[in-house]
Amino acid sequence: MEKSEKTSGIHNGHRQRVWREFARSGINENTPPHKVLELLLFFTIPRKDTNELAHILLNHFGDSFSNVMEASVEQLKEVPGITEYTASHIKFILEFAKYYESDKINGKPHILDRKSGSEFLVKKFMGATVEKSYLLCLDSTFKYLACPQISEGDEISVALSTRSIAEQITKTGATQVLLAHNHPRGFSVPSVQDIKTTSRIATMLSSLKVTFLDHIIVSSGEYVSIRDSKGCDYMFDL
Secondary structure, rough: HHHHHHHHHHHHHOOOOOOHHHHOOOOOOOOOHHHHHHHHHOOOOOOOOOOOHHHHHHOOOOOOOHHHEEEHHHHHOOOOOOOOHHHHHHHHHHHHHHHHHOOOOOOOOOOHHHHHHHHHHHHHOOOOOOOOEEEEEOOOOOOOEEOOOOEEEOOOOOOOOOOHHHOOOOOOOEEEEEEEOOOOOOOOOOOHHHHHHHHHHHHHHEEEEEEEEEEEHHHHEEEEOOOOOOOOOOHHOO
């Protein structure tokens, strides 16, 4: 048997073992990140051992699975062995996940309170590398109406336009809203500007007789409520 054939057989056997392990146990918080990446790479790199490349990817992005998933196509292509096809596939995974989360609720009579609404909004920022804002629109019974993206900025700022928010309220007929934006650099503490902007939006919503449930700041899969921040609750009771 030729050496290449032997190597191919070894790799195929390893792949089958990885597949069987996944079929048996699935993926959970205890699954090593390199195992998840190795499995993901199977789909775009046939008949090769992707274990080493998975380790290289993790090492390149600070031993962080989330950093790999949130990297741009160009950043991923900097890693030897990662083609544009493979890089694009990795990016699609996050897009599919976000679409799935949105489809679970869009057009369905879900009831969202402030807590569950905040948790829903957190998922909107999955993989985001720039600041964005979303407005969760609800009716008077907390029924989901829509959750449009209001704006997109850069890594350190995003404009929150009262006009854009008012337009979405008029469009959806919302009587209650929950606003969210993210801090992709990892700090979810409200800035002075965040507080000022929230106050301005609260005044506008009060004039429209729309209940302002909260403004949350999302970072690293968690959020901070401005309403629950010291000295800020008055803005939501105007």
